[in-house]
Amino acid sequence: MRKKIIEYEEKKPIKYFITILITILFAFILYYFMLPPLNLSSFSFWFYLVIVVGFYTLVAACSNLKVENNVLVSKKPKQNDKFKYIWYGFIVIFLAIFFVNFINSPIFSSKSYYNRITVDETGVFEEDIKLVDTSKLPLLDKASSSKLGDRVMGQMPDLVSQFTVSSLYTQINYNDEITRVTPLEYASIIKYITNYKTGTPGYIKVNSVTGKTELVRLEKGMKYMPSAILNQNLYRKLRFTYPTEIFGDANFELDNDGNPYWVVPTLKYTSVGLREEVNGVVILDPVTGKSKKYSVSEVPTWVDHVYSPDLIVEQLDDWGTYKNGFINSIFGQKGVVNTTEGYNYTVMNDDVYLYTGITSVANDESNIGFVLSNLRTKETVFYSVSGAEEFSAMESAKGQVQQMNYEATFPLLINVNNKPTYLLSLKDNAGLVKMYALVDVVDYQKVVVTDASEGIDKAIKNYSGSVVIGTENKTKDIVINKINQALIDGNTYYYFLDSDNNRYRVSISVAPSILPFLEIGSKINVTIIENKELNEIIKIN
Secondary structure (H helix, E strand, O other), X not given: OHHHHHHHHHHHHHHHHHHHHHHHHHHHHHHHHHOOXXXXXXXHHHHHHHHHHHHHHHHHHHHOEEEEOOEEEEOOHHHHHOHXXXXXXXXXXXXXXXXXXXXXXXXXXXXXXXXXXOXXXXXXXXXXXXXXXXXXXXXXXXXXXXXXXXXXXXXXXXXXXOEEEOOOOEEEEEOOEEEEEXXXXXXXXXXXXXXXXXXXXXXXXXXXXXXXXXXXXXEEEEOOEOOOOHHHEHHHHHHHHOOOOEEOOOEEEEOOOOOEEEEEEEEEEEOOOEEEEEEEEEEEOOOOOOEEEEOHHHOOOOOOOOOOHHHHHHHHHHHHHOOOOHHHHHOOOOOOEEEOOOOEEEEEOOEEEEEEEEEEOOOOOEEEEEEXXXXXXXXXXXXXOOEEOHHHHHHHHHHHOHHHOOEEOOOEEEEEOOEEEEEEEEEOOOOOEEEEEEEEOOOOOOEEEEEHHHOHHHHHHHHHOOOOOOOOEEEEEEEEEEEEXXXXXXXXXXXXXXXXXXXXXXXXXXXXXXXXXXXXXXXXXXXEEOOOOOEEEEEEO
């Protein structure tokens, strides 16, 4: 009897060792493919841990099974009862997480949600947004850029059989050119195996203004890509280098010399998965695999995407919802606003900005204003400009050519004669741009459509009536020598001739309390768009 007890005690540690060894092996394999951050504030970490512990209890329980009368029974039922304490521990942990998350929810921390983003509410549209410059107008959206990229790729028979074009098409400001860039990816696992030593050969660059598209071939190929497998996979490379970091979506960007990089924001949460915020950026060279992490304040200026559009929109919605507390957001809803359903990009001051409208919670198909948010710095400005929300403008534009069944793109917000204006493209079923539409933000019934073959300059001139677009403002004093007025498309315009025989035009909407009282000999200070034939007055100072 003594001998049997000794033999059992010698075998028991071996059995536990094998169970633990199998579990560790499983944990490593699962980690290699699942790639969770080793971070307590990440849901995926806890999910990974539950799977590992569940696997351990399953293996340990199976090691205690035996067959009696063709039935599986446990050798030591009481030993299996010990596993329940592990799961009791998880229940306690998850209850604690739920409690902490509940305390940090908007119910108790609405101000923290409101303060996730700082919004400057003193923006003045006419001062901050420059007059439209058609030489810097990103007319091509992502879908159109993708078609151009596929067309260029199709002209490269040596590449098209091995590689495919990524769907990223990141919009960046590349040396003062509004550009979309996207890398070539491995077409399949087999194509990766045959090309992994050299990597993908380059990237596609599409000028969003002119449509010029080129495939840039690199001296050395990009090896660390999302479509690569094993250790060259981008996300596996990031995880093994930064095991505790929580990563956002990777963006493909170019530095000022045209070198490609992956720009990946790192995230932090309050408690577990709450109030996401960017706390840094990892920039990884896809050719060499070398990377460096930067704090948000240290990010190089050539980087355009630090904050994702979805995160900006989420924080703007919290800002608009919880300004006056949680109770008000549910019941009174005084001052509660939200972003509209879509967004677009614009480029200013060497940075990419997200544009989206702000509408009341009642969703009455009108905007109370719009915001511009810098995707590199998160600096955000609200402009109080009441008018049509974007989808109403899209429907209004389609209504002008409803017999064509064209689809409208999400609008760009531009400054035409110091008036906020939506610019949309109207596409046919093949995705080709057939017409441009301009819609007055304040009065979305004012719509002018122009055939795309005539060019964007002609489209804006047809809309504004101005023969000069995108020039710098000029301020001067004039003395009125002659004055007339005319009614055009339901709008009143005043025409002046000054003492130097220069001609001017101004809409009544520019200064309705001043213009009706001007007469010959009146001296006024005006801001104009200068033109040899007819100067457009955009402000009376």
